[in-house]
Amino acid sequence: MAESSQRLRVAFIGLGVMGFPMARHLAVIGGHEVVVYNRTRSRAEAWSRVFGGVVATTPAEAAQGRDVVFACVGNDDDLRSVTLGPAGAFATMREGAVFVDHTTASADVARELDAAARAAGLHFIDAPVSGGQAGAESGMLTVMCGGEAEPFARVEPVIRSYARSCRLLGPAGAGQLTKMVNQICIAGLVQGLAEGVHFARRAGLDIPAVFDVISKGAAGSWQMENRSVTMNEGRYDFGFAVDWMRKDLGIVLAEARRNGAKLPIAALIDQFYAEVQAMGGGRWDTSSLLARLDR
Numbered sequence: 001m002a003e004s005s006q007r008l009r010v011a012f013i014g015l016g017v018m019g020f021p022m023a024r025h026l027a028v029i030g031g032h033e034v035v036v037y038n039r040t041r042s043r044a045e046a047w048s049r050v051f052g053g054v055v056a057t058t059p060a061e062a063a064q065g066r067d068v069v070f071a072c073v074g075n076d077d078d079l080r081s082v083t084l085g086p087a088g089a090f091a092t093m094r095e096g097a098v099f100v101d102h103t104t105a106s107a108d109v110a111r112e113l114d115a116a117a118r119a120a121g122l123h124f125i126d127a128p129v130s131g132g133q134a135g136a137e138s139g140m141l142t143v144m145c146g147g148e149a150e151p152f153a154r155v156e157p158v159i160r161s162y163a164r165s166c167r168l169l170g171p172a173g174a175g176q177l178t179k180m181v182n183q184i185c186i187a188g189l190v191q192g193l194a195e196g197v198h199f200a201r202r203a204g205l206d207i208p209a210v211f212d213v214i215s216k217g218a219a220g221s222w223q224m225e226n227r228s229v230t231m232n233e234g235r236y237d238f239g240f241a242v243d244w245m246r247k248d249l250g251i252v253l254a255e256a257r258r259n260g261a262k263l264p265i266a267a268l269i270d271q272f273y274a275e276v277q278a279m280g281g282g283r284w285d286t287s288s289l290l291a292r293l294d295r
Contacts (some may be wrong), residue, residue: 008158011035011062011069013082013089014103015043018129019072021136022102022162026070027051029139030161037062037082063089063097068155072102072129075247076109083113095121098151100159102143104128104244106251107173107180110146114172123151126172127159128179132240140164144182146174180252186286187249187269189223194290197231207232227287234294239285246273 007030012023015038027034028051037056038044044055056062059082063069069089073079079101083090089099099117101110101124110126117124125147135141143159143166145152152168159166169178196219200210211228214220230236249270256263275292276284284291 006157007031007033008067009033009035009065010158011037011056011066011089013037013059013062013069013071014039014073014078015047016072016074017133018102018136019070020047021133021139022070022072022141023047024051025139025162026158027053030158032158032161035062035066058087059083059089060087060092063099064092065094066097067094068098068100068158069093070100070102074103076105079103079105079109079113084116090116090120090122093120093122096123098123098125098155100125100127100155102127102129104179104248104251105176107146107176107255110173110176114147123148124172125152125155126175127166128175129163130179130182134239136162143167144169144175144178146170146172146176146178176251177255179248180255183245183248183252184263184266186223187245188265189221190227190286191265191269191272191289193221193223193228194231194287194293197228197290198293201232223287227285230285231287231290234291236281236284236288236291239287241283242273242276242286242288243282245286246270246277249273 010026010032012034015036023034023036026032034053035056036044036047036053037059048055071082073082082088114124125145127143127145129141129143131141139162141163143163145168156166200207211224215224252266272289272292276288281288
């Protein structure tokens with residue numbers, strides 16, 4: 001993570017498990033003046049008690065006069081609710097200001113809000129993230145961006161308060177499309193790892209030894225390094241929740257229906273995650289795909 005050279009007036013909308021630490025990094029690492037808004041006000045007040053700054057009562061109040069407005073909310077409709085209308089951020093942002101959206105949402109809503117921002121004299125960057133809660137806490141997120149080069153160049157040093165990688169990948173919507181690729185790849189890796197652990201158990205192998213050695217070769221991945229031990233121990237009460245992954249895969253599969261992409265593995269693993277939800281594992285980490293094999 002890097003410190004921004006210029007102190008800016010920023011707002012952060014949405015203080016969930018990702019937004020709360022991201023806003024902290026803006027204030028503590030970046031040294032920016034941060035106004036916060038959260039739908040549940042007590043969450044914003046808790047942030048303000050520790051890190052200072054002003055708690056706004058609406059997204060419009062939070063955004064007023066800010067140089068950059070960040071958001072990290074739940075889905076397309078949540079995003080529309082904090083940007084559009086008289087209480088939305090676009091209503092009060094100053095001309096030329098930049099709205100940076102870290103929500104994992106559809107490419108369609110990114111394009112819609114980019115058009116709305118342009119009409120209001122604003123800039124919009126869709127900037128979904130990868131790295132989960134741990135990455136947000138440590139300030140080591142990967143940020144995938146869509147939008148115009150000039151506003152991206154302005155906000156990129158600010159984003160680096162909580163990111164180890166931040167890249168512009170194309171026009172509005174490109175960030176969201178790249179996040180979809182990320183989730184497609186993760187789903188396949190986690191299912192492969194779950195089957196590998198399951199097979200190794202049935203074969204009577206020493207699980208830690210097996211994954212220690214193969215992680216150094218062509219089979220190695222972040223998932224193997226970080227999840228093989230906890231999967232083998234049946235620990236899933238942490239990390240990126242199954243419910244969130246199903247939301248993301250729903251976005252992926254809807255986009256694939258529009259663009260004609262063939263995603264048989266992603267569609268199958270989405271159904272496997274539905275089985276995990278039916279087992280009561282909606283809030284378990286995505287590595288819980290192993291749990292359905294162990295039944």
